[in-house]
Amino acid sequence: MSETIFALSSGRPPAGLAVLRVSGPRTRFVIETIYGSLPKPRRATLGSFRDMDGGLLDRGLLLFFPGPNSFTGEDCCEFHLHGGQAVVHRFLEVLSGIEGSRSASAGEFTRRAFGNGKLDLTEVEGLADLLAAETEMQRQAALEQAGGEFRKQCQAWMAQLTRARASIEAELDFADEEDIPGSVSDRIWPELFSLRQELNTFLTGTQWGEIVRDGFKVAIMGPPNAGKSTLLNALAARDVAIVSQEPGTTRDLIEVRLSLGGFLVLLTDTAGLRDAADPIEAEGVRRSRIAAEAADLVLLVSDENETPSGSIQGLEALAPAKILRVRNKCDLLPAEVGRDQYDAYISARSGEGLDRLVDRILDEVRKQMPKGAFAGANRVRHKELLQTAVSRIDAALEAKANGPEIVGFELREAARAIGQITGQVGVEALLGAIFSEFCVGK
Numbered sequence: 001m002s003e004t005i006f007a008l009s010s011g012r013p014p015a016g017l018a019v020l021r022v023s024g025p026r027t028r029f030v031i032e033t034i035y036g037s038l039p040k041p042r043r044a045t046l047g048s049f050r051d052m053d054g055g056l057l058d059r060g061l062l063l064f065f066p067g068p069n070s071f072t073g074e075d076c077c078e079f080h081l082h083g084g085q086a087v088v089h090r091f092l093e094v095l096s097g098i099e100g101s102r103s104a105s106a107g108e109f110t111r112r113a114f115g116n117g118k119l120d121l122t123e124v125e126g127l128a129d130l131l132a133a134e135t136e137m138q139r140q141a142a143l144e145q146a147g148g149e150f151r152k153q154c155q156a157w158m159a160q161l162t163r164a165r166a167s168i169e170a171e172l173d174f175a176d177e178e179d180i181p182g183s184v185s186d187r188i189w190p191e192l193f194s195l196r197q198e199l200n201t202f203l204t205g206t207q208w209g210e211i212v213r214d215g216f217k218v219a220i221m222g223p224p225n226a227g228k229s230t231l232l233n234a235l236a237a238r239d240v241a242i243v244s245q246e247p248g249t250t251r252d253l254i255e256v257r258l259s260l261g262g263f264l265v266l267l268t269d270t271a272g273l274r275d276a277a278d279p280i281e282a283e284g285v286r287r288s289r290i291a292a293e294a295a296d297l298v299l300l301v302s303d304e305n306e307t308p309s310g311s312i313q314g315l316e317a318l319a320p321a322k323i324l325r326v327r328n329k330c331d332l333l334p335a336e337v338g339r340d341q342y343d344a345y346i347s348a349r350s351g352e353g354l355d356r357l358v359d360r361i362l363d364e365v366r367k368q369m370p371k372g373a374f375a376g377a378n379r380v381r382h383k384e385l386l387q388t389a390v391s392r393i394d395a396a397l398e399a400k401a402n403g404p405e406i407v408g409f410e411l412r413e414a415a416r417a418i419g420q421i422t423g424q425v426g427v428e429a430l431l432g433a434i435f436s437e438f439c440v441g442k
C-alpha cells in the first residue's frame, strides 16, 4: 500500500489562502482526525479543523475527492486555510504527526496521477509547462498539451501502426498456406507511406513548438559603440547592461527574457565585433560569434560611423534571412541617409522606431509558424522519438521485399518510439528528470 502524502500546493505564505493537499489511503483518516467526519465528496464544506487534542487549528474549506475520480486516482483532499505562515506551519506539523503520512516530494502528486493512468507523459509534460508558462503562447500550447491533444495524436499513430503490425503478423501466420492469394499485407504499404508523411509534417511543426516553449533567440550584434547595450536596455525596459561611450564595454553575453507579442524572446547583448588586442575583449568577441550562430535572428546594429555590412567579419556565414539590419542613433543623423540599406531605423536612446523594430522581430517569429500545424511536440525528447519512428517506418518500407519478419521488427520499433513519447513503454529512466521539473505540492 502506498504512503499518504501531503504538501502545501499553493504559493509561499503569507498569502490570502493556503491550499494543502493530501493523497493516499490514509486520506479518510486524516479528514476524520482533523475535521471529525467525512464531508460530501467534491463539495466545498466550511468547517473547523482541529489537532489531535481538539485544539482549533483554523476554520476553512474542505474538499474530499474519493479515488479513483481524483487528480491522483487515489483518495485526495484539500484544506483551504488562511494563508498565514504560522497557520500553515502548524497544520503541516499536525499532518506529519498522523501515522502513515509524510510530506510529498516535488511532483509526487503528478507522479501518482501518471502511475494510476490519470495522465500520460505528454500530459504530465504539458502540466509542467503550464506551471512554468511565462507568455501567452506558452500558456496556450501548454494548456493544449496538458489537455491531451498530443496524447490523442500519438494514440492515433499508434493505432495505425498496430493495424499494420496485425496484418504483418497475419501474413507470418499464413506464410506456409499455399491457398492465400497474394499478400495479406499489401494494403498496409500506402497506409504506412501516408503515416510517414504525416509524421514528417508534424516534425516540421516541432521547431515551432520549441520556439514557443524555449523562446525565440535574438542576438544583438555589431561594431563597438553602435548602441547594442542601449538597445537591449530599451527593449527590456530596465537597466540590464552597462552603457558607456567607451568602445569595448560589453564583454560577456547578457541575456534577458522578454514577452513580446505573447512570445518568449531571449534577447542577448554581445561584445562589439572588432579585432580586439585585449584578450578579455577578444574572448567576448569569440562568444559573440557563438551567440550569433545559435540565434534564430540577429539584429545587426550599426551607427552613423558604419555601413550596414561594415567591417563585420564572420557573419557572412549566417543565412541572410537571419539578419535584420538596424540603423541606430537616427536622432543624430537624418533617417533618409542610406534609406534602403536597413530593415529598421531606430534611436535606442530616444525610443524612436522601437515599436516598428519589435514588429519586425515578431514577423520573423511568425515566419517560422507552420500553417495549420499543431504545436504539440515541443521537446527535444519528442522530436528525437518522432524521428526514430519515421526512420523505422522508412526501414519497414524498404524491407518490403525482404520478408515480413524484418518489416514486423521495424514496425514494432516504430511503435516503441511512439510509446515512449506517451510513457507507455520503458521510460523509467526518464521519469525522475521529468517529475523533478515540478514544485512540491503538484
Ligand SMILES: Nc1nc2c(ncn2[C@@H]2O[C@H](COP(=O)(O)OP(=O)(O)OP(=O)(O)O)[C@@H](O)[C@H]2O)c(=O)[nH]1
Residues within 6 Å of the ligand: 223, 224, 225, 226, 227, 228, 229, 230, 231, 242, 243, 244, 245, 246, 247, 248, 249, 250, 251, 270, 271, 272, 273, 328, 329, 330, 331, 332, 346, 347, 348, 349, 350
Ligand atoms: N545619440 C545617441 N546615442 C546613443 C544611442 N544609442 C546609444 N548611444 C550612445 O552610444 C554609446 C555606446 O552605447 P552602448 O550601448 O554602450 O554601445 P554598445 O554597442 O553596447 O558598445 P560596446 O558594448 O562597447 O560594443 C553610449 O554613449 C550611448 O549613450 C542613440 O540612439 N542615440
Ligand SMILES: [K+]
Residues within 6 Å of the ligand: 224, 225, 243, 244, 245, 246, 247, 248, 249, 250
Ligand atoms: K560602449
Ligand SMILES: [Mg+2]
Residues within 6 Å of the ligand: 228, 229, 230, 241, 242, 243, 249, 250, 269, 270, 272
Ligand atoms: Mg555594449
